[in-house]
Amino acid sequence: MSSLAPPVEQPQAAPAKSGEVAIRFENVSIGFDQPVLEDVSFQLVHGETKVLLGESGTGKTLILKLALGLIKPDSGTITVLGEEVSSMREQDMYALRRRIGMVFQESALFDSLTVEENVAYRLIEETGEITEEIHARVLEALEFVELAQTYNLFPGELSGGMRRRVAIARAIITQPEVLLYDSPTGGLDPVTSNTIIELVVKQRDVYQTSSLLVTHRLQDAFTMASHYFDRNLNKMVPLEDGSARNVHTTFVILRNHKIIFEGTAPELLRCHDPYIREYLS
């Protein structure tokens, strides 16, 4: 994807508070009929992107839903943007959720609303209608994902990849402080997947948004760790060999209800754990 539109100028993301914790999981456990997560602890600092990896059913999506307060843990504490969501009432969660963006696995677009109404959903909640300013912001967000021409279409008229990009536009339109991506490339072809990952990298490098990203595609995870978004070229480019540039991307691998690895891409490649070696191969 070489012709990404210029970065959206308005609105600006909240300045990344480097070093401060955006999301903290402390000894979080949850199960339904059987345990899914046991004693899981990790933290995501501002400006960092954490890629959650693991087999199906290891609780990756559950971690995103827990962070968003959509599900409560059985035990442990979850702190998001300074608020302890694990003990908050549902009614009190809504204000916090407006500071977080989520891209759902199946996009979860409102199928009876147009693309514009979907992307502007949060903004319409505040104003009650699509004003000229909102329309302009929707177009900017759609230009970011290269879908400006689709604003008056319905989700059913879009392809899977386009729906995923609209979902990203919807999540970023208010420039949230934290973004949660649930398998944004799941079920997509490699070219479209690369487009989506480029958008995620662009959001990471242009706005320094803290993110949790769930994926099954190791290739996506390593692309994120080995590329950065060049604002001058307006595209994602690979890191040069020996580059000291920090792409603020770390990996978390889940297995048997627990985190078995947390670290950077080079650390992951050096890991000697037999399961991880097999997982990587």
Added chain:
Amino acid sequence: MAIAYFTDIAKQNVVAVQEYSLLAGRSLSNLFGRPRYYAETLLQADSVGVGSLPIVVLIGLFTGAVLALQTSSTLQQFGSLSLTGKLVALSMVRELGPVLTGILVAGRNSSGMASELGSMKVTEQIDAMRAMGVDPTKKLVTPRVIASLVMMFFLSIISDLVGLVGGFFVSYLLLGLDPNQYWTTAYQALRFGDVFMGLSKPIVFGFIIATIGCFYGLSAKGGTQGVGRATTQAVVAASVLIVVTDFFITKLLIGIFEY
């Protein structure tokens, strides 16, 4: 083993009643908070009220007509055919108008609400709404509850009226009753307690229709099959609840107005 099975079922039912009560309570407490979704409420009022109008008119008309037809032979035995208007008026206003309208609207709208919200639930649109900081009970449930309450009230009045007209057609055209006599006995039969009963029931039924439809929709799980199940359960539960509640409201109001 069997005890554990029945205990689980009992627990599930208790939890369902608890969740329904919470949802019903929230749908009302939302009336006192912001934001308020006026456009959504009007849209629902159009769907529930205007959308149900033709079927309510049709059923009301023929119910009144058949009521007059069925009772005429009995009344004739006692030489009281002139009381047909009174009988139709009392039956329609106190009982048949609200209950039949309630069951019809439940069949049409509880199912619609359950399937719409159920589809949204299984495609994660409800979660997406929550994730974007929008309370689904405020955005989806409360507008449907208000719309159903208000529209059931007016639909019942319309049903009562066309029921009386249906009774009149039969009385005048088939039984040869004097029109003046029919309308006079119908009008004079109704006391404050009858009208109060006839107007209070649809409000309760409207609340049941909307909250049950929304509850089953929001509880749907298991894909399209789950949505279908939720839709069926919503119609059955709403219809049964309407009939059961009707008994208790009638008993209460009979006690209050000392019939």
